[in-house]
Each structure stands twice: as structure tokens, then as C-alpha cells.
Amino acid sequence: MTATSQEDGPARGAAGFEATRWSVVLAAGRDDGAQAAALDHLCRTYWYPLYAFVRRQGRSADDAQDLTQAFFARLIAKRDLAAADPARGRFRSFLLAAMKHFLANEWDKARALKRGGGAYVTSLDAGDAETRYLREPADPATPERIFERRWALTLLDEVLHRLRAEHEARGQRVLFEELKDTLAGGGGADGHAATAGRLCMSEGAVKVAAHRLRRRYRDLLRAEIAATVNDPRDVDDELRHLFAVLSV
Amino acid sequence: MNTVAFLALGWMEILLVLMLFGGLAVVLIVVLAVVLGRRGRGAPSAPPQSQPTAKEKVAVTISDPPAHLCPRCGTGPAADAPEGLCPACLVKAGMPTGVPLTASADAAAPAAPPADPRDLAPRFPQLEILEVLGRGGMGVVYKARQPRLDRFVALKILPASLAATPGFAERFEREARALARLNHPNIVAVYDFGQADGLFYLLMEYVDGSNLRQLIEAKAVAPAQALAIVPKICEALQFAHDEGILHRDIKPENILIDRKGRVKIADFGLAKLSGEAVPDVMLTHPGMVMGTPRYMAPEQVENARTVDHRADIYSLGVVFYEMLTGELPLGRFAPPSQKAPVDDRLDEVVLRTLEKEPDRRYQHASEVKTAVENLPHNTAPATVRPPPAAAAAPAPRRGLGILSLAAALAGWVLPILLALAGGLLLALLGVGTDLLVLASLLLFLAFELVALGCGIAARRTGTGKAGLIISALSLSLAIVVIPAVWTVSLSAAPVQEFHHRDVAFGAGDRPLANMAEQDGAWVAECTETQTLRLYEVFDPGLSGVTVLYSAEVRTENARGPVYLEMWCRLPGEGEFFSRGLNQTVTGTTGGWVTMKIPFHLKPGQTPDLIKLNVVAGGPGRVAVRNVRLSAKAP
Numbered sequence: 001m002t003a004t005s006q007e008d009g010p011a012r013g014a015a016g017f018e019a020t021r022w023s024v025v026l027a028a029g030r031d032d033g034a035q036a037a038a039l040d041h042l043c044r045t046y047w048y049p050l051y052a053f054v055r056r057q058g059r060s061a062d063d064a065q066d067l068t069q070a071f072f073a074r075l076i077a078k079r080d081l082a083a084a085d086p087a088r089g090r091f092r093s094f095l096l097a098a099m100k101h102f103l104a105n106e107w108d109k110a111r112a113l114k115r116g117g118g119a120y121v122t123s124l125d126a127g128d129a130e131t132r133y134l135r136e137p138a139d140p141a142t143p144e145r146i147f148e149r150r151w152a153l154t155l156l157d158e159v160l161h162r163l164r165a166e167h168e169a170r171g172q173r174v175l176f177e178e179l180k181d182t183l184a185g186g187g188g189a190d191g192h193a194a195t196a197g198r199l200c201m202s203e204g205a206v207k208v209a210a211h212r213l214r215r216r217y218r219d220l221l222r223a224e225i226a227a228t229v230n231d232p233r234d235v236d237d238e239l240r241h242l243f244a245v246l247s248v
Numbered sequence: 249m250n251t252v253a254f255l256a257l258g259w260m261e262i263l264l265v266l267m268l269f270g271g272l273a274v275v276l277i278v279v280l281a282v283v284l285g286r287r288g289r290g291a292p293s294a295p296p297q298s299q300p301t302a303k304e305k306v307a308v309t310i311s312d313p314p315a316h317l318c319p320r321c322g323t324g325p326a327a328d329a330p331e332g333l334c335p336a337c338l339v340k341a342g343m344p345t346g347v348p349l350t351a352s353a354d355a356a357a358p359a360a361p362p363a364d365p366r367d368l369a370p371r372f373p374q375l376e377i378l379e380v381l382g383r384g385g386m387g388v389v390y391k392a393r394q395p396r397l398d399r400f401v402a403l404k405i406l407p408a409s410l411a412a413t414p415g416f417a418e419r420f421e422r423e424a425r426a427l428a429r430l431n432h433p434n435i436v437a438v439y440d441f442g443q444a445d446g447l448f449y450l451l452m453e454y455v456d457g458s459n460l461r462q463l464i465e466a467k468a469v470a471p472a473q474a475l476a477i478v479p480k481i482c483e484a485l486q487f488a489h490d491e492g493i494l495h496r497d498i499k500p501e502n503i504l505i506d507r508k509g510r511v512k513i514a515d516f517g518l519a520k521l522s523g524e525a526v527p528d529v530m531l532t533h534p535g536m537v538m539g540t541p542r543y544m545a546p547e548q549v550e551n552a553r554t555v556d557h558r559a560d561i562y563s564l565g566v567v568f569y570e571m572l573t574g575e576l577p578l579g580r581f582a583p584p585s586q587k588a589p590v591d592d593r594l595d596e597v598v599l600r601t602l603e604k605e606p607d608r609r610y611q612h613a614s615e616v617k618t619a620v621e622n623l624p625h626n627t628a629p630a631t632v633r634p635p636p637a638a639a640a641a642p643a644p645r646r647g648l649g650i651l652s653l654a655a656a657l658a659g660w661v662l663p664i665l666l667a668l669a670g671g672l673l674l675a676l677l678g679v680g681t682d683l684l685v686l687a688s689l690l691l692f693l694a695f696e697l698v699a700l701g702c703g704i705a706a707r708r709t710g711t712g713k714a715g716l717i718i719s720a721l722s723l724s725l726a727i728v729v730i731p732a733v734w735t736v737s738l739s740a741a742p743v744q745e746f747h748h749r750d751v752a753f754g755a756g757d758r759p760l761a762n763m764a765e766q767d768g769a770w771v772a773e774c775t776e777t778q779t780l781r782l783y784e785v786f787d788p789g790l791s792g793v794t795v796l797y798s799a800e801v802r803t804e805n806a807r808g809p810v811y812l813e814m815w816c817r818l819p820g821e822g823e824f825f826s827r828g829l830n831q832t833v834t835g836t837t838g839g840w841v842t843m844k845i846p847f848h849l850k851p852g853q854t855p856d857l858i859k860l861n862v863v864a865g866g867p868g869r870v871a872v873r874n875v876r877l878s879a880k881a882p
Contacts, residue, residue: 156330156338166329184337216343221342239342246336 042091043072045158049150049236050099052133056143057103071102076227079088090238091228092151096144114223154229154243159221165217175209182210183217261744273660273721293745368405371444375403375451386410386497386518391454400454401439413447415498420448423517425492431564436504436514455507455514464500465474466568469592474571477503480511481564482617489557489613494519496555498563499543500570525602542576546604551822558606561613565601577602593623651706652715659722663729689730698728753783753875760784767872769802773863777808781876792851793879797860798844800874804836808865812845816860827863834865840873 054064075098096160117149160180175223178195196203225238250283304598329335368377368390376393383389394401410416419434424441427450431437440451460477461613463469471476481503488495495502504512523579545562548555569577572594573587583595597619610616670688699722755768758783763770772780788795797814809832817823828845849855860877864870 007251021539037320084409153330153335156335159337160330180331180558183331183341184333199524205804221338225342239339243336246339 008087013166039075043075046091046095046151046154046228047072049147051094052150053143053147054100054103055125055133061133064133065130067103071099074102086232090234092148092238096147136197148245152245155224155242156221159217159224162220162224163213163217171246176213179206179213256659261580273725293387368403368447369446372403372449374543375401377403386515391450394808396753400456402436402452402453402454403840404450406448406450411446416448416785417443422722424450426491427516427518428491430488430491432484432487434480434511434513435488435513435516455504455506455512457504458502459514459757460503460505460567463505464574467570467574471572471588474568475594475623477511477571478564478568478620479617480515481567482613482620484562485557485613486617487559487561488516494555494557495560496545496548497564498560500567503567527746530836544604547606547820556606557613558609558611560601560610561616562603562606564613564616565598568598568601572598591623594620644681648829651702652718655699655702655706655715655718655722657699658695658702659725662695663725664723666691666695678859685733689733692730693726696722700761701725709748748834750841751785751877755873757783757875759872763872766823766871769800769871771869771871773869774806775867777866778864779813780862780864780870780872781870781879782862785877786861787856788858788877790849790852790879791854793881795847795849795858796844796856796875796876796880797847798842798859798876798878799860799862800840800842801833801862802837802840802871803833804869806834806836806864806866806868808835808868810862810864810868810870812843812863813863814845814847815857815861816847816849816855817857817859818853818855821853821856832865 050071051064051068054067055061057182059067160183163240164173164176164180167173192206193203195201199206201209222235222239225235225242226232229235229238299468330338369375373393374396376392377393378391378393381389381402387410390403391407392401392403395400406420411420420441424438428438430439436455437453438450439453442449451861460469481498485495485498495513497515497518498513502513502515504514506512506820512737543563545555545559545565546840548559548562569575569581569584572584572590573582575581575587583592584590584598585592586597591600597616600608600610600619601616608621666688670684673684681823703715703719703722706718755765758765759770761772761781763772763780767773770782772778774780782799782814795814795816797812799812801812803810809829812828813825814827815825817824824847826845826847828843829842831845833841833843847858858877860875862872
């Protein structure tokens, strides 16, 4: 593990940001591949929260699958993002607002199109979605709340997945497994000693590794959040929002 | 034999259903009985009312606090949490150090997200901060350890929003000093207080146990315990009132009961720290359990500043009422004796603490204590009727498990074994009669009655839930099975008549074809393809069954296939045949080969003639014996 490679994370503070993924999507008139790719990536990552939202509104699994796919198909194919108000600046807010609009106005049209042979552009793993949805707690959370919460968990999932993949690529799977608890603040001083024993490392080396892991995680988390907001300065605010959503 | 076979079939069908339905139920019931039995044994049973010790010590089940909360931030668990880590802490780790995680404007955030224990550690070097115990409108409480004194303490950090109110520091100093003077066995002691890096904190006695809210929700507070808890609260309140300190926020969350059953009141006077804002604080902080001032005296809701100690007495009354009935005294509420098995003399005490006019309440907490303790405890069974759960019988709860198991055994296991044994007996030994069915049913009924007895016994000695359920289920089993078996055994009866139609042809029955008798068999020397007509049965009296034609055949040098053939003549429909082309013999068999072919009659199809033939597909010698015509249910 080299410290320098980790310094090169994409999200080193607000100043060093390139255009975020969401701002690329929003940039009007840029009809190049970057826009489509950025949107496609965002949709693929964050479609499950929307699915859960639609399901929690009382639609059947079949309907919800159709609907979510049709929604994304339309979003990607038509790129009618003019409706996206850049002032809102967040993919999360936009997605939820657009879905509500779609449910209210567009769904019937979209369904007619489907009957007439309209093709799907996206291929989402709908069966998996329902399996996941059935595991959702049966609490009386509103569709909006379940969307927000699922969004936050999906984002964390994505970040941890990337962090894990990075470590596995370097052959550090065991190290990741041992130290991942420290990401959420777990693991104390004696914990490091025990870990050092298991990994045949010195305690100091474990502490350094844990510190690097946390820093890398923070960078990845902030980068992922940055990809969903228009203005990189919104990252802290979005973090606070996610924290509030998760800590209720 | 057919009767037996049919009876056995009927039994086996019922058995299959029973095994499916009953097997599941038995597993369910045994598990239920064991679980209930274990719970009954695990929990200390309620002290009987007649024991005066009930006044001295509060025996309640101390359950562990709700598990699975994140020990660092106190939030609940997340379904499929990423990598099994606490999501809230994960997000928090994304914040640059030093940037506060206060709520953004668009978020419905809790009032004061608790700081991470690790963040707190530098501010409290004298403490080992261990975990979050809880949080509410009045801040976050951590469990901590004082290493030098080797004791656990509770560290309460007051919410920053509160600390920001004008004049707070001064008020905090004054109140905390007064609280630290409150030294009473039923009041959570304040060891220290102060300010650390802008955080106002109180260091308090750590109470290892549960709060009354958890106990009420777990239904672990019997009236007897309520009557033991209330005097302790009264003592603490009276002591504090004498010191000129009001609690102002008596509610189940603030009444702690440690593992030895001692009652401790927490958060004395803290409500005053928030000054006039008491109702607002409670209304706007979702962390507070009730969210509304339901435990407040009416005059306290109207004007929090002018209340006196009688407001605490009203709040105590609300808690008292809730302990007894499980409900809050809202609107036009019923007296406790109508809601719970308590003496109606208690109503007067409870209702007087709940008077809307402070002047009409008890004027001192000590008066409530006296009133409660002067209820005639000595005649306890008459004073406080024990709830059904802590029934009068002093029998150990162990009886519940055993009786429930007995009920399950008699109601389910034995009848199923009986049915199995009966079915096997019928099928294997062929000794089935109506009498056997009747005897089995009577035995079955007897088992169910025993199960019912066990259920009732379990109901009387224990909490009775398992016994009752088992009795009900096994009775329903009896209701289903007995008529079903009876019906089947009746419907099987007509088959018996058919038994007499079973026709066997032996050596004395000369076949229609020209065949020679030899060693008890009939033999034909065929020179070409030939149908050997054996027997014809007129009006066999069969309908809706499968007719079976069997015979033993032996061939020598048969050039073509030899097989059985049966013709059924159905009046009005014509003649139909069945040939055993899947079981033929050729050449020389060397011994006897049994062949059997069926003919399926639909319901209503009644043949008036059945012809039994053997077909020789070529030249050769064919011998036949033991020709037999029988039938079986389709």
C-alpha cells in the first residue's frame, strides 16, 4: 500500500474538482458520449431506491419493474433533462421529482408505447430488485423516506464495493476485512494489537494502514457524493443530509 | 381381501393429510410449549401478594436494553447495512475532521446527533467513554468508566441547542449544584458537572438496569410491582421537594430500576434548565419518547414557570395509572380497577393524584406513599387480585411446559401413531373390519379428551397460552378426522359386495376352446395364429372399477407372441378389448409366467359380458392355469 497512490483520489477537497458526473449530465448542449455515459452510470447505480419508492407507493412488483425501466429508458433515450432544474443541483432530488412527475403524467403514455412495441434501452436486474424489496422492513415509512434511506445505503454500498475492489486488486483482501470495522469508528487500541497479531504486522503498521483506509474511504465517499451534485461545494451539505436520513 | 385393501387405502389417504398437517402442528406446538415453558422458568415469578416483602423490594424482570443499536451513535440497525457497518457512522466518517454534522436546513434531523465517543475522549481524559446509552431531548447519555475509582458512570452531554440559550451557563451551574446535593437512595446521584470545550455535561451514577418505559412495554410490571415502585418514587420526590427541588419531568423513561430491583429517579430538575421552553423542547425533539407533554400537570402545560411540587405528584399519578393499566389517563378515562385486576380502593388514590386542580390532589408525595401502603396488604389476595398471568396457584411454571407437551402428545402424536398403526395393520395383516375402525375412532377420541384435560390443567397452573392453543388445535383435529374416517369407512363399504364377484377358474372349469387338461392346467397345441377362448362371465356386476384379468401361462416352442386378451361388452356402447401386448411370451418359458391385464370401467359403465381369451401369435404349445377375474378401485 503506497501512500502516494491514495493521495490521488478524485475528490481532494472542493477546489480540485473537475466537473462532477451530474454536472456533466446537466450541462446543456453537450450532446457527446460523456453525457450519456455519465447519466447511464448514475441510473445504473441508483435505480434501486427508485424501485423501492415505486413499490412502497403500492404498485405491484410487475408494475414497478415496468415503470422503473420505462422511466430510465425515457430519461436516457430522450435526455429531456430540461426539466431538471440546475438550481436544485442534486441528482437525488432530481430523480425523485422526475419520477413523481413521470408517475403523474407520463406513465400511461409510456405504457401505451410499450404495447406498441417500444423497446427498452436499459436492462435492469428487476428480479433482484424484488428480492431486495421483499427484505425491506415493513415499517410505515413513506415512499419518500424509503427512497432517501435506500439512496444513502446504495451510495455507501457503492463506495465500500469500490474500496474493497481496490484492496482486492492489490491482494489486500484480508487487510480490508480486518480493518473495515474501523471505517465506522469501530476497533480500539487493543483491537489494533489483536489485528496486528493476526496479520503478522506491527501495531504501528496496523494503525497506519487503518488511517490510510479511512482516508481513502473518505475520499471515495466524497467523490461518489460529488458525482451526484452539481456544485462540489454541496458535498458537505449532502453528507449532512445523508447522516440525518440514516440516523433517525 | 378387497375390502381390506380399500379400507387400508382410505386410511392411508387420511394419514397422508394428517402427517402433513399434524406433523407441522406438532413441531409448532412443541416449540411453542418449550419456549413458553422456558420463559416461565427464566423469569422470576411475581412475588405473591401475601408476602410483605413485596413492599420492601421490587421484583421485576430486568431485560437487557434494546439490542443492536450502534454502540457509537445509538442509531438503530439497518437492513442489509453495507459490509455490516453502521451506515450513519459511515457517512459521518466522510466529514472532514472538525466540521460539525449538524442538520442541514432540508433535513429532518434529530436535535443533536450524539458525538462519537472517540471524539469525546480528549475532552474527558479522566474517563473511558464506552458506549451510547441513550439520547433524548435532554441530550445524549454515555456509559463511561472512571478507571481510578473502578466504577461505571453515566455521562450526560446536554444538547448544544440548549446550551446556546441565553443565560444557560449560569442556570446550569446553579441547578447542577443543587442536584449534586440530592443524596438519596432513590435518586440517581450527580457526581460532577461542568463544561468541557463548550459541552455542558453531568457525571452521574450509572444504573445497570432498565427504565420503566421498557418494563411497561415488556408488560413486566404487575400491579403488585406498581404498588411497590410508587412508594419509592414518593420517597424520592418528597426528599427532593423538601430540598426545594422539583423534578418537572416525571415519566417512565426517567424512572430506572436496576438489576437488584432498586428504583432510581433520573434527570431531576433538568427540565428547568430549558427554562420556559419545556413544552417546546418536548414537542420539537423527536428523540423524546412521547413527543407531547402527556405526563405534565395541566397547570404545567399552561405555564411551566409557576408550577410547584404538586405538578410532580400529577405526573406521578399518570405514571401510576400507566403502570396499572398500560394506558395513559387521557380524556374521560376509566378508573384503574375497571382496566386492571386491582382493588377499587386503589382507584381513589390514583384518581386523587390526577386531579386537575392542584388543591384537590395529595399535597405531598409522602401522602401518596402512605395511602398506597395503607391499602390492606395483609389481605392481599382480596386487595390486589393477581392478574391471570401470575395466577393464584403457586405451582411452578415448569408445569406449563410438561402439561403442554402432554397435551401435544395426547392430542397429536398418539393419534397419528394410532392412525399409522391402524393403517399398517389393515394393509399388512388384512384384518380390517368396521369394528377396528370404530375402536380406533373411540381411542382417538379418548386421546383428544386427555389432551383437552392436559390443556385445561396447563391453563390452570401456568399462563395457559400453550395449553389452550394445543387443546383447541387437537380438538379441531378430532373434528376434522373423526367424521372423515367415518365417511371413508362408510364409502368403502359397497366395495365389500364386489368381493363376491371375484371369479377364479380352476382345473374343473373347462374352457370354451378345445383344450386338454394336463396337471391341473389346460393345454392347446396351436398350428397357426389362434385365439383361445377360455371363459365368459355374464353380468359380473362391475361398474366404475378397474377389472383385472390374470392367468399363469406356459409355452413351448411358441413361434409368435402369446398374450392375454379381455373383451368387455357394454350395453348400448359395443364391445371393447384389452390386450396385454406389453407382456407377451414366446418360445419355451420353462415355467409358469403370471400375466395380468386391466380394463378400466368409467363410472356408469356396467359390462354385461366379459370374455377372457389367450392369443397365440403363431404355432406352438400353450398351457394356462389359475385364471382369475377380479377388480379394484380405479
